[in-house]
Amino acid sequence: MTVAQAVVEYLSKQYTVDNVGGVDYRERLIPGTFGIFGHGNVAGVGQALKQYQQQDPSLMPYYQGRNEQAQVHQAVGYARHTRRRQTFAISTSIGPGSSNLLTGAALATTNRLPVLLLPSDTFATRVADPVLQQLEQPYAYDLTVNDAFRPLSKFFDRVSRPEQLFSAFHHGLRVLTDPAETGAVTISLPQDVQAEALDVPEEFLAEREWRIRRPEAEDDDIARAAAAIRAAKRPLVIAGGGVLYAYANDELAKFAELTGIPVGNTQAGVGVLPWDHKHSLGAIGSTGTTAANAIAAEADLIIGIGTRYEDFTTASRTAFQNPDVTFININVAPLDAYKHGTSLPIVADARKALVKLNAALGGYRTGADLAEKVAAEKKRWDATVDQAFDTRYTPLPAQNEIIGATNRAMEAADVVICAAGSLPGDLHKMWRVRDPFGYHVEYAYSCMGYEIPGGLGVKRAVLAEAARATAAGGDRADVRDVVVMVGDGSYLMMHTELVTAVAERIKLIVVLIQNHGYASIGSLSESLGSQRFGTRYRALDEEQHSFDTGETLPVDLALNAESLGVKVIRIEPGEKVIAELEQAIRDAKAAPEGSGPILIHVESDPLLDAPSSESWWDVPVAQVSELDSTTQAYGAYADHKSRQRKLLG
Numbered sequence: 001m002t003v004a005q006a007v008v009e010y011l012s013k014q015y016t017v018d019n020v021g022g023v024d025y026r027e028r029l030i031p032g033t034f035g036i037f038g039h040g041n042v043a044g045v046g047q048a049l050k051q052y053q054q055q056d057p058s059l060m061p062y063y064q065g066r067n068e069q070a071q072v073h074q075a076v077g078y079a080r081h082t083r084r085r086q087t088f089a090i091s092t093s094i095g096p097g098s099s100n101l102l103t104g105a106a107l108a109t110t111n112r113l114p115v116l117l118l119p120s121d122t123f124a125t126r127v128a129d130p131v132l133q134q135l136e137q138p139y140a141y142d143l144t145v146n147d148a149f150r151p152l153s154k155f156f157d158r159v160s161r162p163e164q165l166f167s168a169f170h171h172g173l174r175v176l177t178d179p180a181e182t183g184a185v186t187i188s189l190p191q192d193v194q195a196e197a198l199d200v201p202e203e204f205l206a207e208r209e210w211r212i213r214r215p216e217a218e219d220d221d222i223a224r225a226a227a228a229i230r231a232a233k234r235p236l237v238i239a240g241g242g243v244l245y246a247y248a249n250d251e252l253a254k255f256a257e258l259t260g261i262p263v264g265n266t267q268a269g270v271g272v273l274p275w276d277h278k279h280s281l282g283a284i285g286s287t288g289t290t291a292a293n294a295i296a297a298e299a300d301l302i303i304g305i306g307t308r309y310e311d312f313t314t315a316s317r318t319a320f321q322n323p324d325v326t327f328i329n330i331n332v333a334p335l336d337a338y339k340h341g342t343s344l345p346i347v348a349d350a351r352k353a354l355v356k357l358n359a360a361l362g363g364y365r366t367g368a369d370l371a372e373k374v375a376a377e378k379k380r381w382d383a384t385v386d387q388a389f390d391t392r393y394t395p396l397p398a399q400n401e402i403i404g405a406t407n408r409a410m411e412a413a414d415v416v417i418c419a420a421g422s423l424p425g426d427l428h429k430m431w432r433v434r435d436p437f438g439y440h441v442e443y444a445y446s447c448m449g450y451e452i453p454g455g456l457g458v459k460r461a462v463l464a465e466a467a468r469a470t471a472a473g474g475d476r477a478d479v480r481d482v483v484v485m486v487g488d489g490s491y492l493m494m495h496t497e498l499v500t501a502v503a504e505r506i507k508l509i510v511v512l513i514q515n516h517g518y519a520s521i522g523s524l525s526e527s528l529g530s531q532r533f534g535t536r537y538r539a540l541d542e543e544q545h546s547f548d549t550g551e552t553l554p555v556d557l558a559l560n561a562e563s564l565g566v567k568v569i570r571i572e573p574g575e576k577v578i579a580e581l582e583q584a585i586r587d588a589k590a591a592p593e594g595s596g597p598i599l600i601h602v603e604s605d606p607l608l609d610a611p612s613s614e615s616w617w618d619v620p621v622a623q624v625s626e627l628d629s630t631t632q633a634y635g636a637y638a639d640h641k642s643r644q645r646k647l648l649g
């Protein structure tokens with residue numbers, strides 16, 4: 001068989017086995033392969049996929065996409081919803097087909113989510129060099145564009161000889177299925193090698209199970225952490241995505257209920273507790289709730305669980321103002337467990353560590369004063385959100401109202417998707433989550449354009465989940481709806497996977513918020529004294545060479561979606577926008593599965609911001625300037641800088 005045939009057959013035989021709470025879950029690691037064909041893969045991986053499809057369509061289903069980057073986003077969405085038990089392989093042509101994957105690779109690695117990238121490469125034999133799309137570097141003749149994946153991947157290899165296939169894939173999949181290591185795994189496949197025949201040992205093509213490692217916490221680490229918790233007056237948990245990947249939300253709820261310690265959550269951690277859980281403070285940090293931020297400011301012990309402490313989480317290290325604050329970090333990845341100079345790292349699976357901590361903390365409870373403060377702060381923030389969700393602005397609503405309407409119209413198990421713009425911050429602080437799978441905002445890379453393909457990837461996982469439940473005798477009507485919330489800027493950057501959803505008749509609901517530009521960066525720019533420069537979508541004023549002052553563009557994104565075969569519901573500006581939007585989402589939800597994507601187009605006022613987090617984010621302001629607005633902003637910036645903690649690591 002050829003190298004490409006061996007790759008396809010091998011990938012069809014790989015399974016993950018995940019033991020959670022004594023139950024084994026076995027899934028196909030790679031349930032399908034995406035591919036956009038060109039020279040490089042058309043006759044290699046393409047031929048192999050065709051051959052296996054003819055033999056058995058379920059062996060390695062092939063999926064199309066319209067853009068390579070978007071295919072990675074789909075794989076990432078799928079991987080997040082399946083809690084890293086499954087992902088897709090992506091085959092590309094050489095040159096631009098490969099390099100289009102780079103942003104996706106960076107996104108996957110930053111988010112610690114597995115994707116298997118199989119970019120094609122130029123001839124290993126160099127027989128026809130330079131081929132179409134080949135990069136030539138005189139200083140390093142062995143370089144190809146695929147070397148650009150090295151810094152963005154958690155594993156990189158190039159199969160320059162057929163025999164290297166075995167070790168490349170064995171070690172690639174080791175990284176792909178390792179919770180502490182995972183991210184983009186890139187195996188570069190030169191086009192001549194893909195088509196070359198070799199003898200493949202039977203062992204390579206046998207079914208293989210990859211057990212997802214869930215390491216126990218060491219007893220000494222737990223004892224030291226428990227002692228630190230017992231000694232703390234104002235402890236606070238910061239729960240991140242790692243809690244969800246470890247299925248630790250129940251143990252976390254138990255921990256909070258047992259000890260009374262409140263919980264703030266990161267973007268990736270939304271869903272660890274339902275929004276109205278007594279001990280949940282909701283979002284923490286720059287896009288946090290005032291409740292979480294008020295408690296964080298006084299906390300003397302932060303128990304970080306499954307968090308990488310991104311600057312939004314720590315409010316650029318201004319969130320913790322107690323001079324004696326220390327950290328316990330529970331994380332499967334040593335990189336995160338050792339952050340903030342802690343001397344109490346616990347390198348372990350979050351669920352397993354919490355089981356042990358819960359046992360070690362018997363009888364311990366925080367003081368009544370903390371409970372009272374948590375209750376009061378929660379009440380204050382809930383009232384703020386109630387007010388923000390209240391319908392007030394006409395004819396153009398505030399984004400807050402749109403979020404409120406979407407939240408009300410969606411059911412607990414439905415999933416909201418987002419990635420960039422003003423929505424992620426607003427959703428983080430205000431979204432009332434009720435299910436651990438109910439919220440997916442890609443905010444490690446916050447990549448414009450992720451929303452639609454990422455949402456499609458989540459919907460694919462949801463459909464597979466429903467098919468499995470049906471096969472096990474469940475009710476097919478339980479399919480979660482996936483609702484993508486996307487701004488006009490992100491939509492314009494990457495909406496073409498809508499065509500993929502049309503082709504596969506996938507019911508994906510998209511709420512598109514048209515505010516003619518970048519509300520998010522506009523507001524940031526204004527706060528930094530840069531006067532919203534370059535953040536509006538306006539016609540060019542040639543005299544001023546400005547895009548800020550001209551007329552609004554005659555762009556109709558609803559028509560654009562319609563032209564791609566999407567069913568579109570337009571919400572016209574006016575008194576009833578919010579009621580109509582809510583109804584439109586309910587109508588979209590009522591459409592049957594298999595009826596294709598639905599886009600709801602609504603306009604919004606970009607100048608009506610979300611309620612304040614009473615927090616900060618470090619974005620440097622020009623130290624000297626000719627603009628008064630910048631000089632003023634620098635004063636405020638310097639004030640915030642003085643509160644920044646110089647935490648180690």
Ligand SMILES: Cc1ncc(C[n+]2csc(CCOP(=O)(O)OP(=O)(O)O)c2C)c(N)n1
Pocket residue numbers: 420421422423445446447448449486487488489490491515517518519520521606
């Ligand atoms: C690929 C990429 N380029 C640039 C940015 C920086 N950025 C973040 S949000 C944003 C604007 C998003 O506009 P839109 O989707 O309309 O959302 P809005 O800000 O209007 O809510 C930009 C340019 C980014 N996050 N990703």
Ligand SMILES: [Mg+2]
Pocket residue numbers: 421487488489513514515516517518519
């Ligand atoms: Mg916008």
